[in-house]
Amino acid sequence: MKKTQILLVWGILNVFPSFAQEVKQDFFQKHPFVNITEFGTLLGRSKYETYNYYYRGYYPQPIEPQYQIQNRVNFALQTFNGIYLNKKTAVGLTLGIDSYGPTVLTPISAGIRRNLIQKKKSSSILLGSLDVGYATTWVNEDNTGYKTSGGIVICPTIGYKLPMRNGSAWLINFGYRYQRASYKQERTSDPYWYESNEVRNYRRMVIRFGIEF
Missing domain, CATH: 1.20.5 (Single alpha-helices involved in coiled-coils or other helix-helix interfaces)
Structure with a gap:
């Protein structure tokens, strides 16, 4: 036995x-594995507070916030890793780094890539993609008295895939990126404590260049 x-x-x-x-x-x-690594620019306009408190004697008094508008050019780097469900559709996880001035966010997203139109087998492909996730502040450093928190991120794009003979492909994508973040400021260095909270909705046009392996 x-x-x-x-x-x-x-x-x-x-x-x-x-x-x-x-x-x-x-x-x-x-279901072959796929990696897509892209570098991009984020183009848009930002509204930011110039100040939201003034002092009367020793006490900070809240007033209506004052804003200014500026054109912004920010930079982003991301990598998509996943598998092809079929010859046209890939799903996976997208990890990136987005720079918004002094703020650096690290979005983690579920992603899908879809080959939409291809006239010939070796010709360029019209490509659609969508990433939906949440941005963290893992690599961000705040100044004293400030606290930055990430938020939801949504990024649909459309572009072209240019196949190479070795099976890889060059990519160029155009799209829209929505990123939410919140900022908290606390003044604790004197007896008159106050707190200021702000939520920013970054809306950017996206241009990305990359390569697929």
Whole structure:
């Protein structure tokens, strides 16, 4: 009985790894892995507060915030890693770094890439993509008295994929990026404490260049 059990366990330990390897190879043959790394610019206009408190004697008094508008050019880097569900559609996870002036956000998003139109097998492809997720502040550093929090991020784009002979492809994408972030300022250096809260909705046009492996 013991010999039978030992032989059974030995057989499972030898057969299962080879079976799992075959399943793994078969899965990635049907659903190949894909990496898309892109660098981009974020173009838009920002409204920011010039001040929202003034002092009367020793006490800070709240007033109506004053704003100014400025054109902004920000930069973004992201990498998409996933699998092809079929020849046209890939799903995966997008990790990026977005710079908004002194603020650096790290969005983590669920992403989808879809080949929309291709006239010939080796010709350029009209590509659509969508990323939806949440931006963290993992790599951001705040000044003393300030606290930055991330928020939802949504980024639909459309562009072109230019296939290469080795199976990789160059990409150029145009789209829209919405990023929400909040800022809190606390004054605690004197007896007259106050707190200021601001929510910013970054709306940017996106131009991204990248490569698919």
